[in-house]
Amino acid sequence: MKSFANVNARNLKDAVTQLRRPNAIAVGGGSDLLGMVKERLVEPDVLVNLKTIRGLDQISVKGSEINIGGLITLDTLSHDPTIREHYTVLAEAAESVATPQIRNAGTLAGNICQRPWCWYYRNNFPCFKNGGTKCFSVAGENQFHAIFGGGPSFIVHPSDTAPALVALDAKFRVVGPGGERTVPAAEFFTLPKANPAKENSLAADEVVASVHLPRAAKGSRSTYHKVLDREAWTHAVVSAAVVLQMDGERCARARIVLGGVAPVPWRLEKVEAMLAGQRITPELAAKAGEAAVEGANPLAKNGYKVPLTKAVVRRTILGLVQA
């Protein structure tokens, strides 16, 4: 790794001030970032340590909202009784990340802002994400790459919590030098056609300070289903975050967001509309699965993700209704 200065942020204001120093990067749990520093994927001059900011690792109820500090660890988040009961999809998503060691260190904000795990990017190929002008997966090994929303970069978004948060209509409180802004989760993540070097709208001198969830509607239930290549420590091959608001036998409202298939959490609005107001039967769930892959545009080696996505969507919806 390159030499760098470590700065312990005193508070959010201090953090964003420090982030304005040349070539500064924010670090939370560091479970991924420190590896990237060692591999020289990033070569910061300054690491701004956010872990020294007090109070940003708490869950609190404020009016009709639940606020979750960005520095909460994935482990704490996944075990929180309120989250488990009312926002099951988020607890399950946090619990599905990597390994216990990584969940003990990794933070929610860090997971949301995690850089892609495309093997070209992680092996220092001069791709869009590394400042280049090419996506090497297109003509190369693209088994794990995007079937939706790709181009010019075909990475998939690596976060498990991101699809869950989009499905929960979460908002992110982003703090920068000019103050703070609140961004709906769905708008925070950006497609490569906007800027292929980035995965979200966070500026270099901004941090995700906290996450806000609307109060869970009556009758709502949710789940996160993640397909892994082994039982631990892989990113989602395909995942589905599903939130259903049930009104008796009927589904009043649905939110379905996929992971592992696109450069952003991939919301299936058309499928959501199909389910709204309906009794969810195996037939309807199967139709939802079919509809989920409409418009899929696989590359040479990731065509298997199409039937996989179909099955995951159908099963996750049905499993949640029948649970």
Added chain:
Amino acid sequence: MNTLQSVGHPSARIDALQRVTGKAIYTGDRKLPGMLYARVLRSPHPHARIKRIDVSKAQALPGVKAIVTHENCDVVWGSGDTRNKRYLFNNPVRFAGDAVAAVAAADRHTAEEATRLIEVEYEPLPFVLDPEEALKPGAPEIQPGGNLSPNNQGQRAPEVYRRGNIEEGLRNASRVFEDHYTSAHINNAQLEPRVSIAHWEGDHLTVYASTQGISNCHTEIARDLKLPPEKVRVICQFMGGGFGNKNQDQDFDLMAAVLAKQAGAPVKLEFTRKEDFVCVHGRWPTKQYYKIGVRDDGTLTAIQLRGYSGMGPYRKGTGGIAGIEIYQCPHVERTVYPVYTNMAVSANLRGPDYPQGVFGLESLMDDICYSLKMDPVEFRLKNMTRKFNDQVPYTSIGLEDCIRKGAEAFEWKKRWRPEPGSAAGPVKRGAGMAMGSFFSNLGRSSAVIDVDSQGVYHVHVGVTDIGTAAKTTMALIAAEALGVPLEKIDIIWGDTDRCPYSVGESGSRTTTQTGWAVVEAAKALKAQIAEKGMPQGKDILSATANPNPSIPGKARYSFVAHFAEVEVDTEVGHVRVTKYVAAHDSGRVVNPLTATSQVKGGATMGIGMALHEELLYDRASGQPLTAGYYGARVLTHRDAPDIEVLWIETEDAYGPYGAKTLGEPTIIPSVAAVANAIYNAIGKRVKDLPITRDKILGVLA
């Protein structure tokens, strides 16, 4: 089989507490006064000529003490290539990761910074990754003389084995089956990364190594550095695994020694995990073309194999594709081409020639069973080897019992489906089996046993214990041979100044060869005690044994049959191993506790090889993409199934108390058993390892 006092009883490792409490000192834990740290600069190109190296900026960095490149170091790494001259630093460089320079500095960080200040001008050369492509006319020449690696006689010819007449065998067949298979380059993936510390005192060199064999490491360091052997000492007190890629002297041992000499201070050289996966060696990838002739009653008439093994650019291992010898068959022809490629180097990994060969062979045998409507268990009982290569009698053979008793414990009849893919979906279960054998030769090794007046027996053996519990095994054998309790045995190991020659923990030979030396030394010591009585005061009695036994006219082999049941989710392509039985004839089992662990470890490794592992390359750039535990998808604890181990303890008159080899047979049939179980479950065969989700959904589509 008669019961013994110590051998055959489950015994915890004698160093278990040291290991789990952190008291065990591994090479990476050692720190010598004034020690420097080294880092290696590696080629970013799969094949390139170095036109210019300028180390002046690196040299000028404060804290840098030594830099070596091909320009100032002409050390030949003899074990790095058995056919060509492989220098520590080569020009041209021949794979992405080939060493270009090494730097020693006051700390790790400075050493790494310095490697980045070395300016290298490369002239990129054409490269080739696929072994079959590498043999085509016009392929880039990786080594002078062409890409087919010379055989032992120095000829540019494939390795050929023949018996009978293959044409006749194919003519005699009622049906001939033909198919081809591929296997991937995978890494040994042992926990402990490479590390070596070299320390010169005058002209005497001590190397703290992480090695599977202190003796061969010692003689080869002396050979490669042109030192008298008595001027070299190799110490390895605890080591964290190797699975075949820490045997012999390693380039990092030599680099550390050269840097330490130049710097005038001890040097520690550690590899990163990524270097460990790309820059040492893994299992050779293969392409296998089989033709098998069989009569309608299931009797084999001919087995023909044409195979290609990708050795990387240096010939470090055999490149063999083995397994045919587990079948009785009159007409056999095996032609294997070990080929230079610009991928990572390939050499020994647990059962080097076998699991990939058995995967291809047993896949096709399995297809034959379904075509002939024969139960795979019956087919194997009918065709299994009775004599080695149908010629040489075995000292003992428990293969039939491995198959029969393994099938019974597995409930084969219940789990295996005569009609593959016939289970109700979408989650389908199926069962598969495969068999294997592994040589269990005797041979040279040594042991020294001293006894003091307290009645403590100090057993000097040159083992390092790569995870097999070799120290404990030696202690059990010594206790048995001496007729004393285990507590009276003190093992002295892992230091060439204190231990005699040992064969090295490769080829699964330590128990049989060094264990035999322990038995012989114990016999000699007991004779001395009988003659002179126990020593008094400060006296000791000492006995040495250097046996080199052989078994004329007979072949000594271990045998194995593995049975796997899998559950394949046909909609998502997920495979889960739901039951696993491993039946082993390794003769007498010296320590059932650690032997069972060996089987579980080997089978689990095989499941990972079957389902996940591959050092995947980007074809356009020749760069590896999946180095490291994350990329390789090595199985985690949560992936490992329950594995039931059955011991078929055959008796022969050889080896320590009849022990045969064990460590490597454990992986041999596992890959094929899992592959055959997947076929039984889904009725479609994936012929290219690893059998990943995309391939499963691909054949099902």
